[in-house]
Amino acid sequence: MKYDRRKTLISARGLLALGLIGCGTAEDAVALLTDAPPGTSRAALTVYEQAALDTANASASCAPLGNFYWELGDGAGPLYGIPRGSGVSATTVMPIASASKWLYAGAYVQSKGYANLTPDEKKRLNFTSGYIDGNTTLCGDAGTRVSDCYGPAYKDVSYRPLQDGRYFYNGGHMQKLALDDIGARRGTGVLSVMDWLNARLGTTLPESDSDVAPAGGFSGSAAHYRVFLMKLLNGQYALSSKLTADAIPAWQGGPGVSFTPWTAGTAYYGLGHWIEGETVNGAWTVTGHSSAGAFGFYPWVNAAGNRYMLLARSRQLGANGEGEKSRACAQAIREAYQSGVPQP
Structure with a gap:
């Protein structure tokens, strides 16, 4: 290659x-x-x-x-x-939506140590805990706390026993995890969510009122996120060696899957991120790890742990499957870069 x-x-x-x-x-x-x-x-x-x-x-x-x-x-x-085009560079700050999940999972595992994670914590990180949010109200009001975002005025997270143990792609799992761990933190100011996250990841992501929704409320640029991916590749996080740990089926129709937005064939979900792959000679093989955001921000590292890719865009008005669109584009670019042949 x-x-x-x-x-x-x-x-x-x-x-x-x-x-x-x-x-x-x-x-x-x-x-x-x-x-x-x-x-x-x-x-x-x-x-x-x-x-x-x-x-x-x-x-x-x-x-x-x-x-x-x-x-x-x-x-x-x-x-x-x-x-x-114009208007988007490496330093353009934008909402990264579900690309937040990988950052939060990385920081949480870093803070606890993988060996110290409980079964319940792992289930909240791979979305099998049964904690599902009831609405998509944004948690971007100034002064709100992580615990407020969990409550009925915003995400309205509740435990649904019939979903416990089944994969259900939803931010409620992580909102419950954050409630129990950093519930008093706010989006900005003293004791912000980003103070906690940046200290554990060695990053400099900016503060935002919506940070109190750790599964989808962060903002940042490609340059901010790049630091996380580089450190991930360099083995500087507890998560670095655990990218396939606790992986569960996450494709439509997969065993134990209640809800997934994934539409591109077989995929698994690990601790806060997708595990991508392809079938070669009848065998499914991991090709990379990613955490696409709903507005189109797409970070990725390969299975070998020596390459990363970022595609930074934000389309919030009329957005529909923007994360999947970015994933498909990024895959085409990688194939072209590897082969030297432009992709159609």
């Missing part, structure tokens, strides 16, 4: 050779080109990078998605990244 390519858009040395920057740091170079229009350094692209760029701009999976930023990287940082 031809995946190791030079770091064209984030190499300060390469940019100097192109005459695109003068003096400055590598970080300056990243900031410059992540906001540059597509094609700025086209002549310097490898066939693999060009194939990925062409796929992002014109493939059937990506063309309808509007403007977005995408990047491929490894444990050391971005290998290649560029915006498609």
Whole structure:
């Protein structure tokens, strides 16, 4: 698999050779080109990078998605990244919706240690606890606490015994977990949810009133989320070695599945994230891990634990299956990058 390519858009040395920057740091170079229009350094692209760029701009999976930023990287940082269109860069902050789940699960497992998780805690992290929210009211009012978001004015979470032990994709599981662990924390200010999460993950995600909904209320940018994925690949979290732990069927019609939004064949759900795969010669094999957000923010790491991808976009008006659309586009870009052949 031809995946190791030079770091064209984030190499300060390469940019100097192109005459695109003068003096400055590598970080300056990243900031410059992540906001540059597509094609700025086209002549310097490898066939693999060009194939990925062409796929992002014109493939059937990506063309309808509007403007977005995408990047491929490894444990050391971005290998290649560029915006498609204008208005979205690596540093554009947006609501990440269910991409929050992976962050919260990572922070929770980090705080407890995997070996210390109880069976009930694991069930709340892989969505088999029976705690389901009754409505989708946003928890974005200033001054609310995690415990308020759990209650009837917002998520109205309740225990449903018939769903205990069955997979039901829903934020209520994590809202119950957070109620018991960080229920007094707020979205912003002293003792915020992000104070707790960033301290455990070594990240710098911004505060937002909606952070009190840990399964879907966080905001951030590709640059913020990148840090989490890099540390995940580098084995710096308790979750790093447990990405397939406590996995359960999560596809439509799967055993023990009550509700799932997954529509792309077989998939499993681990601790706060999807486990993606493909069937080869009759055998289903893990290909990666992800946590797509309802508005289109899509983070991913591969099964080998040496590559990540981010596709950052936010379409909140008229949104319908935006997370799945981003997943399909991201998969096409990866295939193009690996093969050097633009995907249709």
